[in-house]
Amino acid sequence: MKFFKIITTLLFFIFSTQNGHSQQVDSTKTVANFSGTIGLTNNGFSIIPTFSLNNPAAIVLLSWQKKRWSFDPDIRLVPDASKGSMLFWLRYRIIEQQKFSLRVGVHPAFNFVRRKVADNGKTVEITELLRFVAGEVAPNYQISPNWSVGAVYFYGKALQKHGPQRTHVLFLNTSVSNIKISNHFRFQLVPMVYFLYPDSFKGTYLSVTGILSRKNFPFTLQSTINQTFNSDIPDNKHFMWNVMVAYNFSKNYKRI
Template sequence: MQNNVWFITEAGKEWDRKLSFLTKYVRALFPMVSSSLASYIPAQSTLLLFVLLFPAQLAFSQEADSTRFINHFAGAVSVTNKGISTIPSFTLGKPAVIFDMSVGTRKLSFEPQFRFALEGKPWSFLFWWRYKLLSTDKFQVNLGAHPALNFRTEQVLLNGTSKEVIVARRYLAGELAPTYLLTKDISLGLYYLYSRGIEKDVVRNTHFLSLRSSFANIRLSEQYFMRFTPQVYYLKADMQHGFYVNPTLVLAKRNFPFSVSSTFNKTIKTSIPASRNALWNVSLIYSFNKEYIQRQPVGL
């Protein structure tokens, strides 16, 4: 379910200044997303939207005291020729744009992800909260949870006329991710995710378990490097299940915010109806990273 976007934290300060307008654009995205969600979610969910989006709005406050709590703001904008998900029923299968953000402290972060078809229709929205339970030189354990919305286009009959409507499906999910660091740039870990579908006409119980590794800094030259993250995973969707392989390769330049990535998803064996034998995509990614100095609260 995760999208394999890597935040390149080495983007240079000069590029941050040149492209600072994008930060303002991302800030403006939150009201737009709130409006978009309101079009597809019942009125009683307004409080939920406020709870989900208000912390992010706080993160971008220009008040002088804001840096007391927020010490990083990172994000990425990806344009891909094919929207792919490790959950087969969530795969879009056509060009898409994805907005990733991360804002928080060293321990706790809010990481929303907004996916749209390139034509503008919403694909899925995820509102991740992630917590670093344990972090040492060799071992890390991360916890996460999120509500999510997956959008589907359906034909309905209204007053005798067939019309296209967009329907939102609601999900709740949690994750556990222990990782062992073999070296500074090489890691091996497990990832488990459980997702619960709210509506009765969707998959109610999804279990996702993967064995993954990461090679974070494969040097190609003084300026260019690659990141390779292969994984093998088991997926169970209610009574159906399957095995898959999913490697991602990222090509990047040091101190440069743009990168290119490609993901390949291959079915090994499955009984899940929506699975496809093989899928791959290519994505162009713009990443940015900001760090803020934590200030001590007044009076302490």
């Protein structure tokens, strides 16, 4: 439960900084932005949805952006931190136009997995730390203010000799936002097809995320489903889903 204490402390810090920000003078120039999502879910999905923790988890997605650069920690852990992942993205927006954008990024990744080992003639389960480095290329096109299409090519390489060594993924996605449900509630739909190639295996999947939000309210309710079209990846699950309650925030830092 120590991890959830950290989440509580982080939420307190965010609320405090946002309250302080509301008292600042607005006649300034924005130089950086700090934003993020902190959520609790019944089933923690990886950035590649088919890799699930199969347990309740805390999800922390943060972003510190200054000009075209951003630093984006991505932390997904079960309550006792025995399973999960910690990614630390460094991203750069090569092209940032009104309609089209192109982003590249790299990150080190630390995955916590459970593994059985022999100890004095007995089989015990331990948490093992797996290390990876990865990169991405992500073009995006804004068709209208509430509709965009994009793609992400992702490549990851292991830093240990055992387990998955190389992973290629191509994501094709679209996002339709600000769908009016009532005067106060809005809905966002994010369908995605992706093609996964870990080592000599392959799989094709559909992932759909729906996000329900209320105007001027920081909490959202979202759910993701992940459906396998075809796959020969070991331990692949044909269908998975989750629900997450999340707190969202954004704070601009300005130069006086």
